[in-house]
Amino acid sequence: MKRGSYAFLLLVLIGCGAGATVDQNEILWDSWGIPHIYATHDSNLYQMMGWAQMRNHGNLVLKLMGEARARSAAYWGRDLERDQLLHQLGLIDAAERAFAGLSEEDRTVVEAFAKGINAYAAQHPEAIDKEYRVVLPVEARDIIYHSTRVFYFEFLINRNLGTARKWAPGSNGWAVNGSRTTSGNSMLLANPHLPWNDFWLFFEAHFVTPTNNLYGVTLVGLPVLGIAFNEQLGWTHTVNTLDNVDYYELNLQNGQYLLDGAYRDFEVDSVRIVSGTDANAGEKWVVKKRSEFGMVIETSGDRALAVTWPNMDGETNPLGQWKAMGEAHDLQEFQRALDKNALPLFNVLYSDKHDNILYHFGGHVPRKNGDWKKWQGVVPATGREELWNGYYAASELPGYLNPESGWLQNANDPPYTSTIPAPIQPEDYPDHIAPNHMSFRPQRSARLIQEADRLDLNEFIRLKHDTRSELALRLQDEFRQLMKETTDSLTLSALEVLTKWDGAFEADSEGAVLFANLINQVGSSKYFETPWSYKEPLRTPDGLKNSEAMLAAIRKAAETQLTQLGALNTPFGDVFRMKVGEHDYPGNGGPGNLGIFRTMNYAPGVDGRWQVVHGDTYICATEFGEQIQAKALLTYGNATQADNPHRGDQLKLAAEKQLREVWLSREQQEAHLELLEKLEDM
The missing domain is CATH 1.10.1400.10 (Aminohydrolase, alpha-helical knob region)
Known part of the structure; x- marks a missing residue:
């Protein structure tokens, strides 16, 4: 595929408006394997999103759905421990409750997405490896199982377990207003850092509907865009320094646990799981024991270890908040989306075409007794004073709107250093909300953007690729x-x-x-x-x-x-x-x-060399003017299927520290068209 003819250094100019005239339901696939999905309404949009993810990531999508069901051991004879934990920690039960409580709008999203997944698999069985076909058909509840697994187990709980993967959550984000730019327009840098494999991978897509024109990425297996921009505004996320997974040591006696001077019964249930795929497959019963201090994960003598995590009752749907953020057309609508407080974690950095910039320390942040240090270890559990007392509302959490500095940054540092000087102080908030420190990557981030002046988009991108330590x-x-x-x-x-x-x-x-x-x-x-x-x-x-x-x-x-x-x-x-x-x-x-700031983490490869396994993933720099200018890159490419030409096709640009054009106009998409698919043929 020829790349030289594509003008990588040109900026795409996008006309303004709430959406576009859309009278066809179709996908225009561009030459980077990015689907531009034109849909007349949500059910068509998300059905085509499911189809699109299957075209580029079919095996991975089905693998993730099977894992999220806690059926890995039954399907593939592996990962029995994760299957057990998904049940033992109450994640499957929480997902069931979340699915049952979905609004009609949110249910439409997951049902349509699952329909698109199944439609692609039915029409292209040869594209799916035999070992993953066992997962079919995918059900709408599987999407909620998967989102629960990713948000709560992988991002939150698994970081705290002794069996957790040795990865460091990371991301960079910048938002600057017109006082820092040559054009007088605000700009936004999205730069998440996650592992380059499995459920951490991003999928890049473009949604065009009669009411919106939304471009960005989501994690593979999720239907809605989680880091994105439309013609009015955009946002990015970084993993934040919140503590909403806590461990308690329970005192036991005769199978009960101590609470407020009295011994109480656990809520006990069990589930049978299968291990192995052949005639010798075994069965295992997983016992689920729930206390007011959370789910029991280990018992030894007269002590038990319990863990509590947010949204155990499945009352909120993170996907619904992302959808609302993407459909916002101004600051007020975006803030109303943040007020849902349905995402369990993440900092939010935001810019818009009216020169607003915003930072929000988001997530389910529990009200607790005691300081940050107390809650970093196992807490003795005897009385209700150690229980969480609900969550802080979004409006009670740290944040900035249009600081005098004209810039915001976050590189996984606590909220109090997201601009300098900070208009908020650590003592303004309870100590258990966040710690107060600033490691060297956030320092580099702040120094780069603080010392920059009169930025244009190209300089913004050049600073993003700074590699100095x-x-x-x-x-x-x-x-x-x-x-x-x-x-x-x-x-x-x-x-x-x-x-x-x-x-x-x-x-x-x-x-x-x-x-x-x-x-x-x-x-x-x-x-x-x-x-x-x-x-x-x-x-x-x-x-x-x-x-x-x-x-x-x-x-x-x-x-x-x-x-x-x-x-x-x-x-x-x-x-x-x-x-x-x-x-x-x-x-x-x-x-x-x-x-x-240009974060890349390497692991041993072959011939004594090391290769990237984690770091820069999606990079998007956007300028919000009368005409939006945007450049982006998905470092590892937009596909994982072995025969897909877009597996790794953006890596050369990544090595050269270049971004590519974001093709948002239909004229540009047709000029770089690789494939056209219509919903009626799906």
Whole structure:
């Protein structure tokens, strides 16, 4: 497929209006594998969304639906522990209650989405691997099972369990108003960071209806767009520092638990699950024990461990809030969508064409007794004073609207550093809502946008791809001083590499590998003499506690690198790669704990090389003027099916730190048309 003829650097100009004249139900697939879905009403829209996700991710969609049913062991003989936990923690029951309580509007969405999934599978059985056909047909409740699994189990609970995957939730977001731009228009950067596989993958799509023109991404298997913009406004998310999964130690006696001086019965139920797919498949009964302190996950003697998490009763539907956010046409409508408070987590950063910018610390934030520190461990459970007392309303949570600074940022830091100086203070809110700290990636984020002036969209995008390590820059003075404190030749050679290096993690950077090896040994902050201070958030921590210890660590890192790579100045891209399928390019960007805004996390690959497994996923920079300008990229491509040409087809642009045009006008879509599908043929 030819790419040279596509003008990557041009900006798409989009006419304004609430929606478009739509009299056909069809999908225009562009040459990047992105579906532009034209629909006369919601049921058609979401049916075609289900069909579209199956075309690009058919095997993955069905796998995720089967897993969300807690049937992995029955279908594929694997992941029995997750099947058990989905029942034991009450997630399947919560999903059932949530599905039963859906509004007619929300039920239409999931029913139509499931219908599209099944229609594609029926018409294209050859496109689905045999092992995943067992999941068919997909039911509307499966969509709620899946959203419950992703939001509550993966984003929230699984991060706190000892069996949790070792991933770091991360994202970047910027919103700036016209005081910071050359055009006087506000701009928005969406830049989520998630693993590059499985249920974390994004799907990019465009919805065109008579009332809206919405463009963005959602997680594979979900019908509504979760990070998006329309012709009036846009928003992005970052994972926030909230604590809404808590653990309690219960006192037991004769099968009961202690509460307010009396022993009470658990609510007990059980469910049979199957493990194995052959004639020797076994059965297992999972016992579900619910207390007022949450679901029991472990019992030992006269003690039990219980976990509580938000929306255990299935009273809210996160998908409904995302739908309302995407259908908002002004700030007031968007704020009403936020007031639903149905999403269990996420910061929200927002910009619109009327030069408004907004930050909102969102999610189900429980009212508790005690400070943040108390709730980071297991809490002894004896009385009701330790129970959650409902949730804070959206209006009670930290937020900013049009700060004097003219900019907002979040890189997974607490809400109090999302602009500087902050118009809100930590003491304005109960301590258990959020901690107060700022690691090096948020510092880099804030410094980049604070020091920028008179931005245009291209400069906005260039700053987004900054690969310099704020931690490395903070240590440059210390490294130069250390050269005066040692005579060891190997240590001096390593320090020479580190002090000549500019702190960037580009493919040709010659100090980045050595620095990463050093920080892997010593950590990212414990060796500083001056700790982080809210009064000087972008200047601390600083200084070394122990020069001798750092010199020893530098020598050890140098020895290790010489053994592994044979040189101290190995170019970063020789070792760290961006790879999807057959696409393989030198890497740039690095781990967020090093203070790198262009976040890329790598894992061991082949031939001694490492490859990206987590980091920049969807990137979208949007300027909200009379005519919207937007560029975007989905780093790993918009498909996972093995024979789909869009698996990894955007990776070259990612390696080159380029974004592509967002084609929102029908004329542009037809000029880059790959396939046209009509609903009547689905």
